[in-house]
Amino acid sequence: MAEPSPTLSAVLPPVMTCGEPSGVGPEIAARIHAEHGASLPFAWIGDPAHLPPGTGIVEIARPAEAPEAARDGLPVLPTPFPKPAVPGTPDPANAAGVIEVIARAVDLARTGAAGAIVTAPINKKALKDGAGFAYPGHTEYLAALAGVERVVMMLACDALRVVPVTIHIALEDVPAALTEDLLSETIRITARAMARDFGIAHPRLAVAGLNPHAGEGGTMGRQEGEMIAPLLERLCAEGFALSGPLPADTMFHPEARARYDAALCMYHDQALIPIKTLDFARGVNVTLGLPFIRTSPDHGTAFDIAGKGIADIRSTVEALRMAVRMAQARAEA
Structure with missing residues (x-):
């Protein structure tokens, strides 16, 4: 799944929000x-005074100026x-x-002034x-600004x-929520x-079961036979390329991963444990279903190490690269 390094030749550059200024966001940028x-x-959108002392910056008026300005400073x-x-x-x-910074970034992306x-x-x-x-998190606020009722969280890395x-x-609440x-x-x-965003015209999606061994014919749970399998059958008849419900414990070894482009899992840890095991430092959080492209690093504010200059930048670098690739794919589509 490894992809070449992106270029900005065909798309506008992304904007990066400052995030919590007392966290690691500014120093990572x-x-x-x-x-x-x-x-x-x-x-970068934020207060220049929140960047580490000595950071060379170039104030710009539009994201389109970033490639040229980046030669002289942030x-x-x-x-x-x-x-x-x-x-x-x-x-x-x-x-x-x-x-306000988040809202400004959304406005720039929605008006076509930023690529992602x-x-x-x-x-x-x-x-x-x-x-x-008033929002449970970042994603819900972005969805509200975009006027979108339902979005999907994807975690992605090369593997x-x-x-x-x-x-x-x-x-304990998952079975009832899984409608x-x-x-x-x-x-x-x-x-x-x-x-649209990854350039895969006919994506292959693997769908995990909820229960051990995907229910083992109903002996370990009924959700697979009563809801998941019939739904997948109907969607396959519509033209979706789906496999499942599959036992989650055999979905993530290399040979299995080669058979699909993305895996849908029934609950949080079923999805996040394999990706964080495969590539803890480079995982990227992607919000699907928005009218603009949004990625983010798969870590938090890290208050305990903020200001020490030791924060790992790899996830944010990958988030930037993925945002550019997605913008290019969306432009080509």
């Missing part, structure tokens, strides 16, 4: 520019915040600024405490793409995104 420069240009679309950023200690006074959005991690408690942030059908809920409607819409959104 500065380090990516320092190590990759004009070979991986992006426009391209920045400045957004002033009321307070300094103290590493590891979020200030509630900056919460509204974090939210790469979001740095936020701290939901800080946003709620400081600005009454694997996985989609958890149910996400941040207790394991035919949810699974059907997740499959449809994933298939459309694979064609």
Whole structure:
């Protein structure tokens, strides 16, 4: 599944939001520019004062200026915040600024001024405490700004793409949440995104069972026989290339992964354990179903190491590269 390094020749550069300014987001942006420069240009949106001391910047007015500006410094679309950023200690006074930056990025992407959005991690408690942030997370806010009711989370690396059908809920709540409607819409959104954003015209999707051994003929659970298998049969009749329900414990070895383009899993850990085992540092979070491209690193604000200059930049680098590849695929489609 490895792909060549992207270029920006056919698409506008992505914008990267600052995320929580007291986390590792700003220093990661500065380090990516320092190590990759004009070979991986992006426009950073945030307060330049929150970047590490000594960061060379070029203030720009439009994301399209980023490739040229990146030759001389980190391209920045400045957004002033009321307070300094103290590493590891979020200030509630900056919460509204974090939210404004996300909204600005969405506006740039929706109007065609940016090729994609790469979001740095936020701290939901800080946003709620400081600005009454009413959304469960980043993704839900992006969906609300886009006017989209249902989106899908994908985790991707070179070796694997996985989609958890149910996400941040207790394991005991999964069977009730796993409805035919949810699974059907997740499959449809994933298939459309694979064609539009990954350039795979006829994506092959593997669908895991919920229970051990995919229910073993009903002896270990009935969801596979009563709902999952009949639904997959109907969708296959519509033209979807689906396999399953499959035992999850045999889906992720190399020979199995070669038979599909993405795997749909029934709950959070069923999807995230294999990808984090295969490539913990380079996994990328992708939101499917939005009218614009959004990727993000698969880690949090890391308050414990913020400001120390030791944060791993690899996931964010891959998020940028994937955003560019997706933008190119969408433009070609």
